Amino acid sequence: MKKQHVLNCMFSAWYPQFKHVSIKSKVLPCPKDFHDYLMSDGSLVLPQSDTDDSSDDENVGENNEREARVPHFPEFNSKVKDTIEELGGNVFPKLNWSSPRDATWIAFNGSLKCSCPNDVYLLLKSSDYVTHDLTKPFSGCADDGQDSIEVQYELVLRKWRNVIEGMEFRVFVRNRNIIGISQRHYTNHYPHIDKMKVEIQQEIEDFFKEHIQQTFPDDNFIMDVYRRKEECILVIDFNPFGESTDPLLYSWEELHASNDVPVAVPLAEDGDACLGIAQCGLLRYVKSSLGILPNPMHMHRMPQDFLDLRSGADVNKLVDFLQMERQSQDKNSGNKNK
Ligand SMILES: Nc1ncnc2c1ncn2[C@@H]1O[C@H](COP(=O)(O)OP(=O)(O)OP(=O)(O)O)[C@@H](O)[C@H]1O
Ligand SMILES: [Mg+2]
Structure with a gap:
Protein backbone atom coordinates (compact mmCIF):
# COMPACT_ATOMS: atom_id res chain seq x y z
CA MET A 1 0.00 0.00 0.00
CA LYS A 2 1.33 3.42 -0.99
CA LYS A 3 0.31 6.91 0.04
CA GLN A 4 -1.34 7.44 -3.34
CA HIS A 5 -3.72 4.55 -2.58
CA VAL A 6 -4.73 6.21 0.67
CA LEU A 7 -5.18 9.55 -1.13
CA ASN A 8 -7.45 7.92 -3.72
CA CYS A 9 -9.75 6.77 -0.89
CA MET A 10 -10.04 10.25 0.60
CA PHE A 11 -13.68 11.30 0.52
CA SER A 12 -13.25 14.34 -1.73
CA ALA A 13 -11.12 12.27 -4.14
CA TRP A 14 -13.79 9.66 -4.93
CA TYR A 15 -17.08 11.37 -4.16
CA PRO A 16 -17.38 13.67 -7.22
CA GLN A 17 -16.97 10.66 -9.51
CA PHE A 18 -19.40 8.39 -7.68
CA LYS A 19 -21.91 10.74 -6.10
CA HIS A 20 -24.71 9.51 -8.37
CA VAL A 21 -24.44 6.11 -6.63
CA SER A 22 -23.77 7.34 -3.09
CA ILE A 23 -25.41 9.36 -0.30
CA LYS A 24 -25.74 13.11 -0.79
CA SER A 25 -22.87 14.84 1.00
CA LYS A 26 -21.02 18.13 1.30
CA VAL A 27 -17.30 18.66 1.78
CA LEU A 28 -16.21 21.69 3.81
CA PRO A 29 -12.45 22.42 3.67
CA CYS A 30 -11.24 23.03 7.25
CA PRO A 31 -9.85 26.54 7.79
CA LYS A 32 -6.79 26.92 10.03
CA ASP A 33 -8.75 27.96 13.13
CA PHE A 34 -10.92 24.86 12.96
CA HIS A 35 -7.95 22.60 12.21
CA ASP A 36 -6.12 24.08 15.22
CA TYR A 37 -9.18 23.36 17.34
CA LEU A 38 -9.27 19.73 16.22
CA MET A 39 -5.55 19.34 16.93
CA SER A 40 -5.64 21.03 20.33
CA ASP A 41 -5.13 18.95 23.46
CA GLY A 42 -6.65 19.43 26.85
CA SER A 43 -10.16 19.38 28.13
CA LEU A 44 -12.98 19.32 25.64
CA VAL A 45 -14.58 22.75 25.21
CA LEU A 46 -17.30 23.29 22.64
CA PRO A 47 -17.77 26.62 20.89
CA GLN A 48 -20.44 28.85 22.38
CA SER A 49 -23.80 28.01 20.91
CA ASP A 50 -26.01 30.67 19.35
CA THR A 51 -28.46 30.32 22.19
CA ASP A 52 -25.97 31.12 24.98
CA ASP A 53 -26.97 34.38 26.69
CA SER A 54 -23.68 36.06 27.49
CA SER A 55 -25.34 39.35 28.48
CA ASP A 56 -26.61 37.87 31.72
CA ASP A 57 -24.95 40.06 34.43
CA GLU A 58 -24.43 37.22 36.88
CA ASN A 59 -22.45 35.30 34.32
CA VAL A 60 -20.20 38.09 33.10
CA GLY A 61 -17.19 37.17 35.27
CA GLU A 62 -17.55 33.50 34.49
CA ASN A 63 -18.04 34.20 30.80
CA ASN A 64 -14.92 36.34 30.54
CA GLU A 65 -12.92 33.51 31.99
CA ARG A 66 -14.56 30.98 29.68
CA GLU A 67 -14.09 33.11 26.59
CA ALA A 68 -10.34 32.78 26.93
CA ARG A 69 -10.69 29.05 26.34
CA VAL A 70 -13.78 28.76 24.17
CA PRO A 71 -12.83 27.97 20.57
CA HIS A 72 -13.82 30.58 18.06
CA PHE A 73 -14.38 29.92 14.36
CA PRO A 74 -17.66 31.74 13.68
CA GLU A 75 -17.43 31.73 9.89
CA PHE A 76 -16.83 27.98 9.64
CA ASN A 77 -19.40 27.34 12.35
CA SER A 78 -22.11 29.10 10.37
CA LYS A 79 -21.12 27.12 7.24
CA VAL A 80 -21.54 23.89 9.21
CA LYS A 81 -24.91 25.07 10.46
CA ASP A 82 -26.16 26.03 7.00
CA THR A 83 -24.93 22.75 5.52
CA ILE A 84 -26.76 20.70 8.14
CA GLU A 85 -29.94 22.55 7.23
CA GLU A 86 -29.30 22.13 3.52
CA LEU A 87 -28.93 18.37 4.04
CA GLY A 88 -32.29 18.09 5.75
CA GLY A 89 -31.44 18.81 9.41
CA ASN A 90 -29.54 15.62 10.31
CA VAL A 91 -26.07 14.60 9.16
CA PHE A 92 -23.43 11.91 9.53
CA PRO A 93 -19.96 13.49 10.02
CA LYS A 94 -16.49 12.33 9.02
CA LEU A 95 -13.07 13.73 8.24
CA ASN A 96 -11.08 12.93 5.07
CA TRP A 97 -11.21 9.17 5.72
CA SER A 98 -12.72 8.31 9.08
CA SER A 99 -15.96 8.76 10.91
CA PRO A 100 -15.91 9.07 14.71
CA ARG A 101 -17.46 5.57 15.10
CA ASP A 102 -15.45 4.99 18.29
CA ALA A 103 -16.98 8.05 19.97
CA THR A 104 -20.65 7.14 19.53
CA TRP A 105 -20.95 6.48 23.26
CA ILE A 106 -20.28 10.13 24.12
CA ALA A 107 -23.13 11.55 22.02
CA PHE A 108 -26.33 12.42 23.89
CA ASN A 109 -28.37 10.29 21.49
CA GLY A 110 -25.81 7.44 21.43
CA SER A 111 -25.50 7.74 17.66
CA LEU A 112 -23.57 9.60 14.97
CA LYS A 113 -26.71 11.49 13.95
CA CYS A 114 -25.93 15.21 14.34
CA SER A 115 -28.43 18.01 14.15
CA CYS A 116 -26.26 21.00 15.15
CA PRO A 117 -22.58 21.98 14.83
CA ASN A 118 -21.78 21.17 18.46
CA ASP A 119 -22.97 17.58 17.97
CA VAL A 120 -20.41 17.31 15.18
CA TYR A 121 -17.54 18.85 17.17
CA LEU A 122 -18.20 16.73 20.25
CA LEU A 123 -17.88 13.53 18.20
CA LEU A 124 -14.84 14.65 16.20
CA LYS A 125 -12.96 15.82 19.30
CA SER A 126 -13.69 12.57 21.14
CA SER A 127 -12.61 10.15 18.43
CA ASP A 128 -9.27 8.36 18.18
CA TYR A 129 -10.09 7.42 14.59
CA VAL A 130 -10.40 11.10 13.67
CA THR A 131 -7.15 11.84 15.50
CA HIS A 132 -5.52 9.12 13.41
CA ASP A 133 -6.64 10.91 10.22
CA LEU A 134 -5.15 14.14 11.58
CA THR A 135 -1.84 12.82 12.85
CA LYS A 136 -0.80 9.72 10.88
CA PRO A 137 -3.02 9.17 7.86
CA PHE A 138 -0.29 7.29 5.97
CA SER A 139 0.85 4.92 8.69
CA GLY A 140 1.38 1.45 7.24
CA CYS A 141 2.23 2.83 3.77
CA ALA A 142 5.44 1.52 2.23
CA ASP A 143 6.44 5.08 1.27
CA ASP A 144 5.36 6.77 4.53
CA GLY A 145 8.08 9.22 5.49
CA GLN A 146 9.17 9.93 1.90
CA ASP A 147 8.14 13.20 0.15
CA SER A 148 5.87 14.59 2.80
CA ILE A 149 2.38 15.38 1.57
CA GLU A 150 0.40 18.27 2.98
CA VAL A 151 -3.15 17.03 3.45
CA GLN A 152 -5.96 19.55 3.04
CA TYR A 153 -8.27 18.55 5.86
CA GLU A 154 -11.99 18.52 5.18
CA LEU A 155 -15.15 18.05 7.17
CA VAL A 156 -17.56 15.78 5.36
CA LEU A 157 -21.23 16.06 6.20
CA ARG A 158 -23.47 13.34 4.75
CA LYS A 159 -27.23 13.46 4.71
CA TRP A 160 -28.44 11.18 7.52
CA ARG A 161 -30.00 7.95 6.23
CA ASN A 162 -31.53 5.24 8.34
CA VAL A 163 -29.05 2.62 7.18
CA ILE A 164 -30.09 -0.99 7.87
CA MET A 297 -16.54 -0.95 19.30
CA HIS A 298 -17.35 -2.13 22.83
CA MET A 299 -13.75 -1.35 23.74
CA HIS A 300 -14.66 2.31 23.39
CA ARG A 301 -17.79 2.21 25.50
CA MET A 302 -18.35 3.86 28.83
CA PRO A 303 -17.94 1.35 31.69
CA GLN A 304 -21.18 -0.60 32.25
CA ASP A 305 -21.41 0.70 35.85
CA PHE A 306 -21.63 4.29 34.58
CA LEU A 307 -24.30 3.37 32.07
CA ASP A 308 -26.35 1.55 34.72
CA LEU A 309 -26.06 4.51 37.06
CA ARG A 310 -26.99 6.99 34.37
CA SER A 311 -30.06 5.07 33.32
CA GLY A 312 -31.00 3.90 36.83
CA ALA A 313 -31.13 0.37 35.37
CA ASP A 314 -29.48 -1.23 38.38
CA VAL A 315 -31.07 -0.04 41.61
CA ASN A 316 -28.46 -1.69 43.82
CA LYS A 317 -25.65 0.19 42.09
CA LEU A 318 -27.60 3.43 42.55
CA VAL A 319 -28.02 2.75 46.27
CA ASP A 320 -24.30 1.94 46.62
CA PHE A 321 -23.44 5.12 44.77
CA LEU A 322 -25.70 7.29 46.96
CA GLN A 323 -24.22 5.71 50.08
CA MET A 324 -20.72 6.47 48.87
CA GLU A 325 -21.73 10.06 48.18
CA ARG A 326 -23.26 10.34 51.64
CA GLN A 327 -20.12 8.94 53.30
CA SER A 328 -17.91 11.33 51.42
CA GLN A 329 -20.13 14.30 52.34
CA ASP A 330 -20.12 13.23 56.01
CA LYS A 331 -16.35 12.94 55.88
CA ASN A 332 -16.01 16.41 54.31
CA SER A 333 -18.34 18.08 56.80
CA GLY A 334 -16.44 16.29 59.60
CA ASN A 335 -13.20 17.71 58.28
CA LYS A 336 -14.64 21.22 58.09
CA ASN A 337 -15.94 21.01 61.66
CA LYS A 338 -12.50 20.16 63.03
N1 LIG B 1 -25.15 9.08 5.74
C1 LIG B 1 -25.24 8.17 6.71
N2 LIG B 1 -26.33 8.12 7.52
C2 LIG B 1 -26.42 7.22 8.52
N3 LIG B 1 -25.49 6.29 8.78
C3 LIG B 1 -24.38 6.25 8.00
C4 LIG B 1 -24.21 7.19 6.93
N4 LIG B 1 -23.02 6.92 6.34
C5 LIG B 1 -22.49 5.87 6.99
N5 LIG B 1 -23.31 5.45 7.99
C6 LIG B 1 -23.07 4.31 8.92
O1 LIG B 1 -21.81 4.47 9.52
C7 LIG B 1 -20.95 3.38 9.25
C8 LIG B 1 -19.53 3.84 9.05
O2 LIG B 1 -19.46 4.73 7.95
P1 LIG B 1 -18.12 4.87 7.10
O3 LIG B 1 -17.79 3.56 6.46
O4 LIG B 1 -18.24 6.05 6.24
O5 LIG B 1 -17.08 5.15 8.28
P2 LIG B 1 -15.52 4.81 8.31
O6 LIG B 1 -14.98 5.57 9.45
O7 LIG B 1 -14.92 5.05 6.97
O8 LIG B 1 -15.51 3.24 8.64
P3 LIG B 1 -14.25 2.24 8.44
O9 LIG B 1 -13.22 2.66 9.45
O10 LIG B 1 -14.79 0.89 8.71
O11 LIG B 1 -13.77 2.41 7.03
C9 LIG B 1 -21.54 2.72 8.01
O12 LIG B 1 -21.24 1.34 7.99
C10 LIG B 1 -23.03 3.00 8.17
O13 LIG B 1 -23.63 2.02 9.01
MG1 LIG C 1 -14.00 3.81 5.60
Whole structure:
Protein backbone atom coordinates (compact mmCIF):
# COMPACT_ATOMS: atom_id res chain seq x y z
CA MET A 1 0.00 0.00 0.00
CA LYS A 2 1.33 3.42 -0.99
CA LYS A 3 0.31 6.91 0.04
CA GLN A 4 -1.34 7.44 -3.34
CA HIS A 5 -3.72 4.55 -2.58
CA VAL A 6 -4.73 6.21 0.67
CA LEU A 7 -5.18 9.55 -1.13
CA ASN A 8 -7.45 7.92 -3.72
CA CYS A 9 -9.75 6.77 -0.89
CA MET A 10 -10.04 10.25 0.60
CA PHE A 11 -13.68 11.30 0.52
CA SER A 12 -13.25 14.34 -1.73
CA ALA A 13 -11.12 12.27 -4.14
CA TRP A 14 -13.79 9.66 -4.93
CA TYR A 15 -17.08 11.37 -4.16
CA PRO A 16 -17.38 13.67 -7.22
CA GLN A 17 -16.97 10.66 -9.51
CA PHE A 18 -19.40 8.39 -7.68
CA LYS A 19 -21.91 10.74 -6.10
CA HIS A 20 -24.71 9.51 -8.37
CA VAL A 21 -24.44 6.11 -6.63
CA SER A 22 -23.77 7.34 -3.09
CA ILE A 23 -25.41 9.36 -0.30
CA LYS A 24 -25.74 13.11 -0.79
CA SER A 25 -22.87 14.84 1.00
CA LYS A 26 -21.02 18.13 1.30
CA VAL A 27 -17.30 18.66 1.78
CA LEU A 28 -16.21 21.69 3.81
CA PRO A 29 -12.45 22.42 3.67
CA CYS A 30 -11.24 23.03 7.25
CA PRO A 31 -9.85 26.54 7.79
CA LYS A 32 -6.79 26.92 10.03
CA ASP A 33 -8.75 27.96 13.13
CA PHE A 34 -10.92 24.86 12.96
CA HIS A 35 -7.95 22.60 12.21
CA ASP A 36 -6.12 24.08 15.22
CA TYR A 37 -9.18 23.36 17.34
CA LEU A 38 -9.27 19.73 16.22
CA MET A 39 -5.55 19.34 16.93
CA SER A 40 -5.64 21.03 20.33
CA ASP A 41 -5.13 18.95 23.46
CA GLY A 42 -6.65 19.43 26.85
CA SER A 43 -10.16 19.38 28.13
CA LEU A 44 -12.98 19.32 25.64
CA VAL A 45 -14.58 22.75 25.21
CA LEU A 46 -17.30 23.29 22.64
CA PRO A 47 -17.77 26.62 20.89
CA GLN A 48 -20.44 28.85 22.38
CA SER A 49 -23.80 28.01 20.91
CA ASP A 50 -26.01 30.67 19.35
CA THR A 51 -28.46 30.32 22.19
CA ASP A 52 -25.97 31.12 24.98
CA ASP A 53 -26.97 34.38 26.69
CA SER A 54 -23.68 36.06 27.49
CA SER A 55 -25.34 39.35 28.48
CA ASP A 56 -26.61 37.87 31.72
CA ASP A 57 -24.95 40.06 34.43
CA GLU A 58 -24.43 37.22 36.88
CA ASN A 59 -22.45 35.30 34.32
CA VAL A 60 -20.20 38.09 33.10
CA GLY A 61 -17.19 37.17 35.27
CA GLU A 62 -17.55 33.50 34.49
CA ASN A 63 -18.04 34.20 30.80
CA ASN A 64 -14.92 36.34 30.54
CA GLU A 65 -12.92 33.51 31.99
CA ARG A 66 -14.56 30.98 29.68
CA GLU A 67 -14.09 33.11 26.59
CA ALA A 68 -10.34 32.78 26.93
CA ARG A 69 -10.69 29.05 26.34
CA VAL A 70 -13.78 28.76 24.17
CA PRO A 71 -12.83 27.97 20.57
CA HIS A 72 -13.82 30.58 18.06
CA PHE A 73 -14.38 29.92 14.36
CA PRO A 74 -17.66 31.74 13.68
CA GLU A 75 -17.43 31.73 9.89
CA PHE A 76 -16.83 27.98 9.64
CA ASN A 77 -19.40 27.34 12.35
CA SER A 78 -22.11 29.10 10.37
CA LYS A 79 -21.12 27.12 7.24
CA VAL A 80 -21.54 23.89 9.21
CA LYS A 81 -24.91 25.07 10.46
CA ASP A 82 -26.16 26.03 7.00
CA THR A 83 -24.93 22.75 5.52
CA ILE A 84 -26.76 20.70 8.14
CA GLU A 85 -29.94 22.55 7.23
CA GLU A 86 -29.30 22.13 3.52
CA LEU A 87 -28.93 18.37 4.04
CA GLY A 88 -32.29 18.09 5.75
CA GLY A 89 -31.44 18.81 9.41
CA ASN A 90 -29.54 15.62 10.31
CA VAL A 91 -26.07 14.60 9.16
CA PHE A 92 -23.43 11.91 9.53
CA PRO A 93 -19.96 13.49 10.02
CA LYS A 94 -16.49 12.33 9.02
CA LEU A 95 -13.07 13.73 8.24
CA ASN A 96 -11.08 12.93 5.07
CA TRP A 97 -11.21 9.17 5.72
CA SER A 98 -12.72 8.31 9.08
CA SER A 99 -15.96 8.76 10.91
CA PRO A 100 -15.91 9.07 14.71
CA ARG A 101 -17.46 5.57 15.10
CA ASP A 102 -15.45 4.99 18.29
CA ALA A 103 -16.98 8.05 19.97
CA THR A 104 -20.65 7.14 19.53
CA TRP A 105 -20.95 6.48 23.26
CA ILE A 106 -20.28 10.13 24.12
CA ALA A 107 -23.13 11.55 22.02
CA PHE A 108 -26.33 12.42 23.89
CA ASN A 109 -28.37 10.29 21.49
CA GLY A 110 -25.81 7.44 21.43
CA SER A 111 -25.50 7.74 17.66
CA LEU A 112 -23.57 9.60 14.97
CA LYS A 113 -26.71 11.49 13.95
CA CYS A 114 -25.93 15.21 14.34
CA SER A 115 -28.43 18.01 14.15
CA CYS A 116 -26.26 21.00 15.15
CA PRO A 117 -22.58 21.98 14.83
CA ASN A 118 -21.78 21.17 18.46
CA ASP A 119 -22.97 17.58 17.97
CA VAL A 120 -20.41 17.31 15.18
CA TYR A 121 -17.54 18.85 17.17
CA LEU A 122 -18.20 16.73 20.25
CA LEU A 123 -17.88 13.53 18.20
CA LEU A 124 -14.84 14.65 16.20
CA LYS A 125 -12.96 15.82 19.30
CA SER A 126 -13.69 12.57 21.14
CA SER A 127 -12.61 10.15 18.43
CA ASP A 128 -9.27 8.36 18.18
CA TYR A 129 -10.09 7.42 14.59
CA VAL A 130 -10.40 11.10 13.67
CA THR A 131 -7.15 11.84 15.50
CA HIS A 132 -5.52 9.12 13.41
CA ASP A 133 -6.64 10.91 10.22
CA LEU A 134 -5.15 14.14 11.58
CA THR A 135 -1.84 12.82 12.85
CA LYS A 136 -0.80 9.72 10.88
CA PRO A 137 -3.02 9.17 7.86
CA PHE A 138 -0.29 7.29 5.97
CA SER A 139 0.85 4.92 8.69
CA GLY A 140 1.38 1.45 7.24
CA CYS A 141 2.23 2.83 3.77
CA ALA A 142 5.44 1.52 2.23
CA ASP A 143 6.44 5.08 1.27
CA ASP A 144 5.36 6.77 4.53
CA GLY A 145 8.08 9.22 5.49
CA GLN A 146 9.17 9.93 1.90
CA ASP A 147 8.14 13.20 0.15
CA SER A 148 5.87 14.59 2.80
CA ILE A 149 2.38 15.38 1.57
CA GLU A 150 0.40 18.27 2.98
CA VAL A 151 -3.15 17.03 3.45
CA GLN A 152 -5.96 19.55 3.04
CA TYR A 153 -8.27 18.55 5.86
CA GLU A 154 -11.99 18.52 5.18
CA LEU A 155 -15.15 18.05 7.17
CA VAL A 156 -17.56 15.78 5.36
CA LEU A 157 -21.23 16.06 6.20
CA ARG A 158 -23.47 13.34 4.75
CA LYS A 159 -27.23 13.46 4.71
CA TRP A 160 -28.44 11.18 7.52
CA ARG A 161 -30.00 7.95 6.23
CA ASN A 162 -31.53 5.24 8.34
CA VAL A 163 -29.05 2.62 7.18
CA ILE A 164 -30.09 -0.99 7.87
CA GLU A 165 -26.84 -2.50 9.08
CA GLY A 166 -27.70 -6.05 7.96
CA MET A 167 -27.71 -4.80 4.37
CA GLU A 168 -24.18 -3.40 4.38
CA PHE A 169 -21.29 -5.29 2.78
CA ARG A 170 -17.54 -4.83 2.34
CA VAL A 171 -16.18 -5.76 -1.07
CA PHE A 172 -12.50 -6.73 -1.52
CA VAL A 173 -11.16 -5.92 -4.98
CA ARG A 174 -7.85 -7.15 -6.34
CA ASN A 175 -6.65 -6.52 -9.88
CA ARG A 176 -10.05 -5.03 -10.62
CA ASN A 177 -11.86 -8.23 -9.65
CA ILE A 178 -13.90 -9.00 -6.58
CA ILE A 179 -12.10 -11.63 -4.49
CA GLY A 180 -14.47 -11.54 -1.52
CA ILE A 181 -17.52 -9.88 -0.01
CA SER A 182 -18.17 -9.80 3.75
CA GLN A 183 -21.18 -8.79 5.75
CA ARG A 184 -20.17 -5.35 7.11
CA HIS A 185 -21.32 -5.73 10.73
CA TYR A 186 -19.89 -9.13 11.48
CA THR A 187 -20.79 -9.10 15.16
CA ASN A 188 -24.43 -9.81 14.35
CA HIS A 189 -26.32 -12.67 12.78
CA TYR A 190 -28.83 -11.45 10.16
CA PRO A 191 -31.02 -14.38 9.04
CA HIS A 192 -32.15 -12.52 5.88
CA ILE A 193 -28.62 -12.62 4.42
CA ASP A 194 -28.74 -16.40 4.21
CA LYS A 195 -32.15 -16.24 2.52
CA MET A 196 -31.07 -13.62 -0.03
CA LYS A 197 -27.41 -14.58 -0.51
CA VAL A 198 -27.68 -15.27 -4.24
CA GLU A 199 -29.48 -12.02 -5.11
CA ILE A 200 -27.24 -9.94 -2.85
CA GLN A 201 -24.10 -11.27 -4.46
CA GLN A 202 -25.42 -10.90 -7.98
CA GLU A 203 -26.54 -7.32 -7.39
CA ILE A 204 -23.19 -6.33 -5.90
CA GLU A 205 -21.33 -7.89 -8.81
CA ASP A 206 -23.56 -6.16 -11.37
CA PHE A 207 -23.18 -2.84 -9.59
CA PHE A 208 -19.42 -3.25 -9.48
CA LYS A 209 -19.21 -4.06 -13.19
CA GLU A 210 -21.44 -1.20 -14.21
CA HIS A 211 -20.10 1.61 -12.04
CA ILE A 212 -16.75 0.83 -10.46
CA GLN A 213 -14.62 -1.84 -12.12
CA GLN A 214 -13.13 0.27 -14.90
CA THR A 215 -13.36 3.67 -13.29
CA PHE A 216 -11.86 3.55 -9.77
CA PRO A 217 -8.27 4.83 -10.05
CA ASP A 218 -6.62 1.79 -8.38
CA ASP A 219 -6.52 -1.91 -9.21
CA ASN A 220 -6.69 -2.98 -5.57
CA PHE A 221 -9.13 -1.38 -3.13
CA ILE A 222 -11.96 -2.08 -0.72
CA MET A 223 -15.45 -0.76 -1.25
CA ASP A 224 -18.26 -0.53 1.31
CA VAL A 225 -21.77 -0.78 -0.10
CA TYR A 226 -25.33 -0.63 1.14
CA ARG A 227 -28.19 -2.51 -0.48
CA ARG A 228 -30.88 0.08 0.18
CA LYS A 229 -33.60 -1.97 -1.45
CA GLU A 230 -33.89 -4.57 -4.19
CA GLU A 231 -31.68 -3.66 -7.15
CA CYS A 232 -30.43 -0.50 -5.44
CA ILE A 233 -26.83 -0.54 -4.26
CA LEU A 234 -25.10 2.58 -2.91
CA VAL A 235 -21.40 3.16 -2.22
CA ILE A 236 -20.79 4.17 1.38
CA ASP A 237 -17.01 4.43 1.27
CA PHE A 238 -13.74 3.33 -0.34
CA ASN A 239 -10.83 2.11 1.76
CA PRO A 240 -7.25 1.19 0.85
CA PHE A 241 -6.40 -2.47 0.24
CA GLY A 242 -4.09 -2.90 3.24
CA GLU A 243 -3.89 -3.80 6.90
CA SER A 244 -5.28 -0.44 8.02
CA THR A 245 -8.68 -1.61 6.74
CA ASP A 246 -10.59 -4.17 8.81
CA PRO A 247 -10.87 -7.45 6.84
CA LEU A 248 -14.07 -8.34 8.80
CA LEU A 249 -14.88 -12.03 8.20
CA TYR A 250 -11.66 -12.51 6.18
CA SER A 251 -8.07 -12.27 7.36
CA TRP A 252 -5.31 -10.31 5.68
CA GLU A 253 -3.39 -13.56 5.30
CA GLU A 254 -6.18 -14.99 3.16
CA LEU A 255 -6.66 -11.79 1.17
CA HIS A 256 -2.95 -11.42 0.38
CA ALA A 257 -2.61 -15.11 -0.50
CA SER A 258 -5.61 -15.21 -2.80
CA ASN A 259 -3.54 -14.56 -5.94
CA ASP A 260 -6.37 -12.54 -7.44
CA VAL A 261 -8.84 -15.41 -7.36
CA PRO A 262 -11.83 -15.51 -5.02
CA VAL A 263 -10.88 -16.37 -1.45
CA ALA A 264 -11.85 -19.95 -0.65
CA VAL A 265 -14.32 -21.09 1.97
CA PRO A 266 -12.85 -20.70 5.46
CA LEU A 267 -11.83 -23.87 7.24
CA ALA A 268 -11.27 -24.40 10.92
CA GLU A 269 -8.03 -25.99 12.09
CA ASP A 270 -9.50 -29.48 11.99
CA GLY A 271 -10.48 -29.03 8.33
CA ASP A 272 -14.21 -28.62 8.92
CA ALA A 273 -16.10 -25.58 7.77
CA CYS A 274 -15.88 -22.82 10.42
CA LEU A 275 -18.70 -22.94 12.90
CA GLY A 276 -21.36 -20.36 12.28
CA ILE A 277 -19.63 -18.67 9.32
CA ALA A 278 -20.76 -19.54 5.81
CA GLN A 279 -19.68 -18.64 2.31
CA CYS A 280 -21.81 -18.72 -0.79
CA GLY A 281 -19.69 -17.97 -3.86
CA LEU A 282 -17.96 -14.71 -3.01
CA LEU A 283 -20.16 -13.75 -0.07
CA ARG A 284 -19.09 -14.60 3.47
CA TYR A 285 -21.60 -14.09 6.27
CA VAL A 286 -22.56 -15.15 9.79
CA LYS A 287 -24.88 -18.10 9.38
CA SER A 288 -25.84 -18.70 13.00
CA SER A 289 -25.33 -17.14 16.38
CA LEU A 290 -22.35 -19.52 16.84
CA GLY A 291 -20.42 -17.36 14.38
CA ILE A 292 -20.91 -14.09 16.23
CA LEU A 293 -17.64 -12.41 17.13
CA PRO A 294 -17.14 -9.78 19.85
CA ASN A 295 -17.87 -6.21 18.80
CA PRO A 296 -14.60 -4.21 18.74
CA MET A 297 -16.54 -0.95 19.30
CA HIS A 298 -17.35 -2.13 22.83
CA MET A 299 -13.75 -1.35 23.74
CA HIS A 300 -14.66 2.31 23.39
CA ARG A 301 -17.79 2.21 25.50
CA MET A 302 -18.35 3.86 28.83
CA PRO A 303 -17.94 1.35 31.69
CA GLN A 304 -21.18 -0.60 32.25
CA ASP A 305 -21.41 0.70 35.85
CA PHE A 306 -21.63 4.29 34.58
CA LEU A 307 -24.30 3.37 32.07
CA ASP A 308 -26.35 1.55 34.72
CA LEU A 309 -26.06 4.51 37.06
CA ARG A 310 -26.99 6.99 34.37
CA SER A 311 -30.06 5.07 33.32
CA GLY A 312 -31.00 3.90 36.83
CA ALA A 313 -31.13 0.37 35.37
CA ASP A 314 -29.48 -1.23 38.38
CA VAL A 315 -31.07 -0.04 41.61
CA ASN A 316 -28.46 -1.69 43.82
CA LYS A 317 -25.65 0.19 42.09
CA LEU A 318 -27.60 3.43 42.55
CA VAL A 319 -28.02 2.75 46.27
CA ASP A 320 -24.30 1.94 46.62
CA PHE A 321 -23.44 5.12 44.77
CA LEU A 322 -25.70 7.29 46.96
CA GLN A 323 -24.22 5.71 50.08
CA MET A 324 -20.72 6.47 48.87
CA GLU A 325 -21.73 10.06 48.18
CA ARG A 326 -23.26 10.34 51.64
CA GLN A 327 -20.12 8.94 53.30
CA SER A 328 -17.91 11.33 51.42
CA GLN A 329 -20.13 14.30 52.34
CA ASP A 330 -20.12 13.23 56.01
CA LYS A 331 -16.35 12.94 55.88
CA ASN A 332 -16.01 16.41 54.31
CA SER A 333 -18.34 18.08 56.80
CA GLY A 334 -16.44 16.29 59.60
CA ASN A 335 -13.20 17.71 58.28
CA LYS A 336 -14.64 21.22 58.09
CA ASN A 337 -15.94 21.01 61.66
CA LYS A 338 -12.50 20.16 63.03
N1 LIG B 1 -25.15 9.08 5.74
C1 LIG B 1 -25.24 8.17 6.71
N2 LIG B 1 -26.33 8.12 7.52
C2 LIG B 1 -26.42 7.22 8.52
N3 LIG B 1 -25.49 6.29 8.78
C3 LIG B 1 -24.38 6.25 8.00
C4 LIG B 1 -24.21 7.19 6.93
N4 LIG B 1 -23.02 6.92 6.34
C5 LIG B 1 -22.49 5.87 6.99
N5 LIG B 1 -23.31 5.45 7.99
C6 LIG B 1 -23.07 4.31 8.92
O1 LIG B 1 -21.81 4.47 9.52
C7 LIG B 1 -20.95 3.38 9.25
C8 LIG B 1 -19.53 3.84 9.05
O2 LIG B 1 -19.46 4.73 7.95
P1 LIG B 1 -18.12 4.87 7.10
O3 LIG B 1 -17.79 3.56 6.46
O4 LIG B 1 -18.24 6.05 6.24
O5 LIG B 1 -17.08 5.15 8.28
P2 LIG B 1 -15.52 4.81 8.31
O6 LIG B 1 -14.98 5.57 9.45
O7 LIG B 1 -14.92 5.05 6.97
O8 LIG B 1 -15.51 3.24 8.64
P3 LIG B 1 -14.25 2.24 8.44
O9 LIG B 1 -13.22 2.66 9.45
O10 LIG B 1 -14.79 0.89 8.71
O11 LIG B 1 -13.77 2.41 7.03
C9 LIG B 1 -21.54 2.72 8.01
O12 LIG B 1 -21.24 1.34 7.99
C10 LIG B 1 -23.03 3.00 8.17
O13 LIG B 1 -23.63 2.02 9.01
MG1 LIG C 1 -14.00 3.81 5.60
